[in-house]
Amino acid sequence: MASWRDRTHCASALLFAGVFGQRGAMAAAASSSAAADLPQPQMLPSSHERYKNGTRVWMVTAKREKGTQEWVTADVYRTEETNGATRVSMREVEGTEEFTVVVPHQAKASPHGQQVHKGFRFVKTVPVEQLVDEDTDSGTPRLFKLPQEVEKGVLFPLLGGDLAISLARVRTTCRLGGERVSADLLRSLIDTQLTGKGLKDIISYDLPSVGQLQRLLHIIQQSGEWAATVPIIRVAKHQGRGGGRLPIELDSADVYGVGSRAVFDGRCEALRQLSLIGHYVGVTLRRVNGEERLGGEGLTIHTPDTLPADHPYRDGYDSANPVCQIGICEYASVRDAVLLEMCWGGSVVADQLVLQDEDAPSYERLTSLATQQPPVWKCHTIGTSHLGLGTELERFYRVIVLHGDQPHHTLFEATIYIRSNPTFAHAFLYTTERPVDGKEGAATFPQTVRVARQLMGDDAVVAFGNQLDVAVDKH
Template identity: 55%
Template sequence: MAAAAPSSSAAAGPGPVAELPRQQAMSSLGQGRPTSPQELLPLLISKAARSNPTRRALIAQIANGPLTQQQLQLEHNKESITRTVVQRVKEHINRLLGDKGLEDIITVSTELTSLDLLLELAHFIENSGEWAGWKPIVRVARHKERVERLPIELVSADVEGVGSREVFDSRCEALRQLSIIGRHLGMTLERPSERRNIGEERLDGHRLTIRPLENLPARHAFRDGFDPANPVCEYRGDDFASICDAVLNWIRFGGSEVASHFVFQYNDPAGYARVRDLANQQPPVWNCRTISTSHQAAGFSLRVIVLHGDQPKHMFQAHIDIYSNPHNTQARLYTTEPPVVGVGAGRFPQTVGAARQVMGAGDAQLVFGGLLVP
């Protein structure tokens, strides 16, 4: 194999910068390997996103390295090269978003042009884990007008708000994901100090404490469904089945109340038992999976069940809050559907129809006592 042409990046000084290949040298990387700048650049971008030294070296090479003869002949300059690399990094990020099924949830703003921040974002997205739990929550937030539009457009402040790679990498997947999109949900996530317990965060200024599986009592209600990627947490005095549960609980507010109904243990023990079961059974409930469950002391609990609005093309959002304690239950149905002329739940015909379809006529009657009249 012919020797590679000397890399003029050596003129930039010793260290990682000197190791970045010049374009003339790229064709001699060996059979079966990338042999052109077009093939090598994506690999270099991927490596720069994963490695801080390589990222710094790439940025320094673009800023300080001399132009090749070919670049001079093509009338390239530092600005045009930077624009090209920025565009290729964005393409790399878009591929990562596509691989995670996030095309309709997250995009990169055209205003985000910092190569340094884009490479950081590539690292964050690549190492963010599985997003299945957040997609429906983001759609709910859009219906609640917490999210201005979809897909969410990530800007410089979103990347900077994540914090250092060390903090990001030390978080569980659900917190990594929340750190990327939290600003658009109207929630701030921060760790008061990198030296503090990594199980403690601040969400909207309130302590959020991760509850590891080994710290949960043997009969804890959330032990069986524990997910280390989206773990049980304590937030604002309540225990939540997961971090996603905690966030859904706090973004659910807004819209109109359609119906509210109490069921008391002393006069309807069978109905009370059924609603308590709905409030505590492992998801899904009525085949609904966008659910928040929280427990307080003395047997008090709250379950939020999203009936509609967590999937693409849904035009409104509807959910049920079930408050439960050892004596009674209360169910409340809320919607973002605009009301029409009518009385009671009849002002929201689409919501009533969706609720009866999801719950079934029997549970709709039991939970809401005949208030959801079709």
């Protein structure tokens, strides 16, 4: 016989049998041919007083293929009184199998001293360090009061990739499912998803119904990675968009605003996220007559097949955040389009127009800054677009967030905006820093000037001449 540690994990049918308690006997019974080589105990009904928490029993495994089942020991961890019987829940010792069996009440003990019923036999009573029902220290709701490692590591994966939909089905399957899939459980699962995606301090929610919580769980679980979206949300907060505070608080309108499940699931990850939080960053996404509209304008999503081989955004194409087009302007990605829509936030600290025929080196450098592959000056929150490539209408646009996109940037947001065409390049420095009284020009925004000079280096002079050459306090 294989050792207990070598035994395989429980199958979904067995786990669900143990959870719902409707097919527990099937989990405990082996086929007649498979059990032929196993010990053949006398089958007598058991006394309800015999099986208590901590009782050790023998069970026939249900995981093994026909003819390979074997006896294992299991501990009783919960008993529940039913009509004329006791529902006994057991867990394999040094294993993962779960068993549930309904045992009829019978006062008469087995004449052999070892009561046997439906494939399990009393062995001995052993102390249990901690019962599952007592595992409430963490305050985390449980679906069926299984150990946390079983619920999260075994049960939830067996429910399927879309946990929200699976829980909705569990909720409508039986009375117990309806009771267990509670608002508290869903909030716990949503909070776990938010924490895992780095959204704990970015998104909160106030939803009154279980149905809305299930909907939000599906949205968050299927929304993809948020690492590149969170900095945009932080920028929006500094610009006063969506109330100008974090975390943003989602409500019923937000979870229904993403559209139907088919619409939501049919979008790329960046659009899924935007459909949920778009109006908090000041850029709404809507599906109108089958067409995506971003900020009220038609949005076209490009695929690699629709991009020419020499397209500037082809090499960095990401299906989760694809190249897109609004009107005649093409964007390196959906998030790039959002950033460029947000580029006008705050006050102008400095700006300079550079003509190609008057200052070619500065013009070329600014055009390079507007088109080179990110990062720029070690900054990663960048939005890039262009139109009319190779024509006299050729234009390049870029937003570079200097400050305000990181958790420790708590006071203000600063952004460089560059636009370039065949004859000139124009650079702007925007900030949400509060102006200092009694100062003029860039000196009105000393912290922004300090950040810009530190990050841009010599490019600060290329972009703005001597406008940032002002006295600021050193920190």
